[in-house]
Amino acid sequence: MTNAIKNITGTGLFGLLTMITFFSCSTNDDGYLKELSIDTARIPEATFTATGTSVEAGSTVTFTDTSTNTPSLWTWNMPGATPDYSNAASPTVVYESAGVYDVKLTTRNEFGADEILLEGFIEVTAPPVIDIDTEPQVRLNFDDNLANDGLVNIDATSVGGTEFGIRPGGGGAYNFTGSNNLDIPGYTGINGAGERSVALWVKTTHDSTSGLVHWGNTGTFSRSSFKYQNSGVVRFEYQGGGHNGVTPVNDDEWHHVAYTYDGDTVKIYVDGVEDFSIAGITDINTGNTGETDVNIGSQLGGATFIGFMDDVRIFDTVLTPDEIQILSEIK
Template structure:
């Protein structure tokens, strides 16, 4: 038997499911789906928005409004079909406002879902209480509690929403008022306004805001009064009842006008320290502080120096304050004119601007170290000077003469130049080394001490601290020709009368004195009378008698007698003056004695004549006189008058006729003859310059030689 094979193949049985969906929805998966024997297949049924599943039919059997379905253990073919229907709306709404005073207009807003296509509103009022608009408005005219209904409808059906007591209305509180008066002037104490409430709605409380910072507070008067200051004021009234409140603001309702402003201001150094200032040194800055009242709206400043400034009231200028700088010295009349709509007013003040305080010099510029010198301090802007110092030491008697001069008494201070400092309200000023303290002068000598009354004598004064000296001879000024510190030379002025005079040397350091004498030289050369001038208190006299003649080939003549002295009494009336001659010299006769010269009672004898060379002794002998004449040929000389001179010298050898003696002099005897043909020397004279001063004109009296 032959072998055989057999092969069998198998396939699984498959079945179909046909899924369909009506309009307005879908089934997934849709169409024909193949499912293996015994397998499963799930379906989801989804309606469109606003629709719902109406029914699901499986194999011609209704399964109801399913949203999913699953075939299990499929062993045959199947069908599944879904149908859909629009969903009825769900009515819903809101409204605003939900409450308020009548008339109250309410806006209703439909919030219904599922696409309603029609709406029916019932607003709860008996008449005019419905609407078919989707979002209507409705006005309630009467107070009450209102229930609102909304019925929303589409092809799927209708739905109603009812809100009980949804809208609440009431009569509102409505603020209203008037005031009397609303305009007026401030007067003396302000404007009083009476307010009247005209509010409606059963108002039970009033709250007034008067616009000037004053509030009446809650539950206050219904009809208050209020007093206003100058200004414009907005008034607000807030009223309330049980259900509501309201306010009424009347802007700029009250207008209180002022009188014309009153101008006033003060002047200060600045706006911080506020120290009063109405004067000072240029450049002077002044803060002008506005004190004007009655509400100015602008300020016009005229500073008196050509500058005018107007300030207008605004947010940055509430007042008329201002700074101004005066650059030049002077007196400025500053005015402030305050203005508003009702008038203007002007006030004035004076500002005085000084030059800088200076000290430029002092007159006199020097004074004694002891102080006490009245001086004038020169400078600028010295007004109000209250003190002065010299080298740091306070002066006394400080007094303002004017703006450029101050008087003072110098204090004591050591010698030297010092600073002078003056203190004023506008500051201090220093004059550097403008005053010099000088030690007082001293006088140690004056030469010559006498001088002629006509003046013109060069007089040397020695001492210390003689610089800048002024010299007076009595009441007459002398001219300083050679200035110096320890010695000065002056030219004496003409005197008023003969006699002693006080010489005063004055320097800035003080004065010193000495004595100088004026004299008048009166010379008589012949006998006469002399009327003594008035006011002569002293006469210094010098009476010189005539000299004796010399002898022939013999002795010299004696000097005339000389007397000098001082008369202080009997100096009035007329005095007799006699001029006597000297004695004659011997020739063939004996020499004669000298004659007297007389001034008043003062008698001077003339010189004796000299003896001659003769064998006669009486001829050879010198004669007597003021001073004796010289003798000859061994004869004696003449004898001098007591106190007026000296004897003459004796002659020499008797064998020599020419050895004659000299005549006597004022200060010494004549010399004896001793050499042939050479006479003895005359007697020495006397220097009268020590008595009468240099230039007196008489140097002395000398006897003649033999």
């Protein structure tokens, strides 16, 4: 339930002058003050609207000032939002976590100020839980930890410090700074020419070649590298060859990227849509001597990624287009 709390005041010198100007006084016969009132007609009356009051986590909400008497200053307090404070007339914010939140607006002009507090005005619900039935070998959710929720009972480790962030929807994310890439010690990925899929969320403005998810060594056809190119597209590389996607993903927005390999055909997906496909790739063998641990955010410890990742998954099967589409919708 939304409760509105109002408070009208005269503010500063202008408010004091307003109060003096608009006092109306009368006295009783004995000369005592009978009535004292203030004309608040020129003070703003704070009101506002919102583009939504019941929204899903990760949603954007715009508040619009509708106050009377032409305010010239605004102060918004919006706990739970990003940002949670603004002096704009009509701020736009993001609510990233489920909950019920108050919103307070204070408006001012030269005659005074008014504020309104709407308690419980914004209700944010968690996004629906959707997923696929196929179990990954590795799943890193980055909810303030490096735990692996996949079938392989090995957690990730950082070569430097750890730094976490938030992805819209309220989930965690990992912030790759260029010196804190991850390894999964003792896990060498999908070997030989076995079926595989890799899927993850990424957010970056990076413009240098770097690793996203890699395993294998430096021998010809012995590498399975999902990379980020300096042109902003993603690439599947196998040492001795590789193939680029088409759609850049370095626009500082969250994108879901994935690839599949079935022993013959490589497919690259961006935001749930097939971005590139090529058949006849039959020489991949990521099971040679010298196999390395899986690297996240780098390739063989070099070419480090800068940006955010979330929901990194490695599968020992080929995901269907429908499954990849579902993964791209998970917030």
